[in-house]
Amino acid sequence: MRYAAFITxxxxxxxxxxxxxxxxxxxxxxxxxxxxxxxxxxxxxxxEWQAARPxxxxxxTNWWEAFQDPVLNALEEQVAVSNxxxxxxxxxxxxARAAIRGVRADLFPTVTxxxxxxxxxxxxxxxxxxxxxGTNTVFQLPIxxxxxxxxxxxxxxxxxxxxxxxQASSADVQTALLSTRAELAGDYFELRGLDAQIAxxxxxxxxxxxxxxxxxxxxxxxxxxxxDVAQAxxxxxxxxxxxxxxxxxxxxxxxxxxxxxxxxxxDLTISSEPVPLRPPPIPVMVPSRLLExxxxxxxxxxxxxxxxxxxxxxxxxxxxxxxxTASGGVASSTLASLLSVPSRFWSIGPSLVETVFDGGRRRSxxxxxxxxxxxxxxxxxxxxxxxxxxxxxNLAAVRVLADESTQAADAVASANRSLALATNRYTAGxxxxxxxxTAQAIAxxxxxxxxxxxxxxxTASVLLIKALGGGWSGG
Numbered sequence: 001m002r003y004a005a006f007i008t009x010x011x012x013x014x015x016x017x018x019x020x021x022x023x024x025x026x027x028x029x030x031x032x033x034x035x036x037x038x039x040x041x042x043x044x045x046x047x048e049w050q051a052a053r054p055x056x057x058x059x060x061t062n063w064w065e066a067f068q069d070p071v072l073n074a075l076e077e078q079v080a081v082s083n084x085x086x087x088x089x090x091x092x093x094x095x096a097r098a099a100i101r102g103v104r105a106d107l108f109p110t111v112t113x114x115x116x117x118x119x120x121x122x123x124x125x126x127x128x129x130x131x132x133x134g135t136n137t138v139f140q141l142p143i144x145x146x147x148x149x150x151x152x153x154x155x156x157x158x159x160x161x162x163x164x165x166x167q168a169s170s171a172d173v174q175t176a177l178l179s180t181r182a183e184l185a186g187d188y189f190e191l192r193g194l195d196a197q198i199a200x201x202x203x204x205x206x207x208x209x210x211x212x213x214x215x216x217x218x219x220x221x222x223x224x225x226x227x228d229v230a231q232a233x234x235x236x237x238x239x240x241x242x243x244x245x246x247x248x249x250x251x252x253x254x255x256x257x258x259x260x261x262x263x264x265x266x267d268l269t270i271s272s273e274p275v276p277l278r279p280p281p282i283p284v285m286v287p288s289r290l291l292e293x294x295x296x297x298x299x300x301x302x303x304x305x306x307x308x309x310x311x312x313x314x315x316x317x318x319x320x321x322x323x324x325t326a327s328g329g330v331a332s333s334t335l336a337s338l339l340s341v342p343s344r345f346w347s348i349g350p351s352l353v354e355t356v357f358d359g360g361r362r363r364s365x366x367x368x369x370x371x372x373x374x375x376x377x378x379x380x381x382x383x384x385x386x387x388x389x390x391x392x393x394n395l396a397a398v399r400v401l402a403d404e405s406t407q408a409a410d411a412v413a414s415a416n417r418s419l420a421l422a423t424n425r426y427t428a429g430x431x432x433x434x435x436x437x438t439a440q441a442i443a444x445x446x447x448x449x450x451x452x453x454x455x456x457x458x459t460a461s462v463l464l465i466k467a468l469g470g471g472w473s474g475g
Contacts, residue, residue: 033286035284067278075261097169118137142327148322188253201243209236254268294468325348325351328345415447419440
């Protein structure tokens with residue numbers, strides 16, 4: 001009866017147990033009502049811009065498909081499988097998830113079982129009436145039970161901290177995926193921009209070669225001077241040199257892409273082909289939704305929750321510890337009687353322990369936990385501010401580059417008209433070849449600038465998608 005009363009009392013204590021430490025409340029962060037850098041109504045981009053609808057706020061895994069490039073799609077699919085940065089983040093998540101089970105095990109009692117054989121020999125010396133001479137053998141099969149009641153929530157707070165840490169690790173995996181895929185898309189579009197420049201320079205070199213042949217023919221006819229021929233040859237050689245130089249940069253981007261998809265550079269070749277760069281329309285939600293979409297912000301918030309739980313873990317040692325220990329089993333001097341009723345033994349008893357003096361150790365641990373919480377809050381708020389900055393930076397880049405793209409197209413058209421006029425004037429013998437070369441240089445520079453603006457605009461779209469936390473579901 002006494003044992004049943006003890007179990008009832010212990011159960012009542014456990015049911016009434018509380019968890020010390022502060023209740024978690026997500027930290028506040030400065031959130032603007034709207035993004036500053038969205039396109040104005042008169043912007044070139046305004047016709048393509050759209051506000052995100054509620055269903056668009058769901059993260060879309062395959063956001064890169066909006067660029068409508070099959071080669072990019074195939075490369076992106078390999079990131080989750082073969083990228084080593086993602087594999088590292090995924091392994092850390094699995095370790096954090098396993099740690100939850102390890103901490104949660106403290107909520108349950110520990111039971112150990114074993115067997116032992118003890119052989120002892122008693123001497124005839126000493127008190128003969130108390131010592132039996134000879135060799136004694138004792139066989140034992142003990143089972144030990146120990147349990148520390150989680151009265152103050154130390155274990156529960158530890159589990160809470162471990163769960164939040166695992167959730168942060170899960171968000172880290174998504175951050176690694178998003179960052180790696182955005183880096184891959186950025187490198188891919190840089191490579192395609194170089195392909196476009198190489199194609200432009202190759203086409204221009206062919207035009208310069210025809211111009212050189214025309215100038216040489218005019219020189220042979222005595223109409224043009226040797227200076228004209230030399231200038232035409234120089235223009236052609238310079239353009240070919242520029243084409244060769246771009247091949248070095250292209251190879252670097254191709255090698256970087258190979259590493260991102262988990263391959264040696266020798267195992268990946270991306271053929272050079274004209275690929276139109278089409279930045280997709282990007283819906284933008286209200287700033288408050290950004291905090292729910294960015295995996296790095298979510299990870300930072302979960303680490304705040306983990307740090308908050310650690311304060312409770314640090315406060316629990318200030319209170320008494322209730323432990324229950326029990327043991328039982330059988331013991332006998334012979335194997336034959338080991339399992340008989342008289343061979344059984346058992347013991348049970350609780351203990352209540354309070355630390356009276358520790359030289360300030362517990363207070364120091366709690367102060368560290370509070371400081372770690374404050375640090376996690378500051379890191380979270382900094383992540384939020386950085387997220388808003390990245391969105392604003394890339395909103396501005398996409399908006400300005402859209403306007404610049406239109407201006408670059410106008411500049412190319414003007415340069416082409418100027419080149420046509422200069423060529424006609426030279427053919428008619430009205431001017432020297434220097435005017436043609438000048439017009440050619442301006443036209444080529446404007447064409448390269450237009451390609452560069454389109455490339456930058458596309459990569460800025462990738463960075464904006466990354467800053468917004470990923471893509472969107474269909475409308």
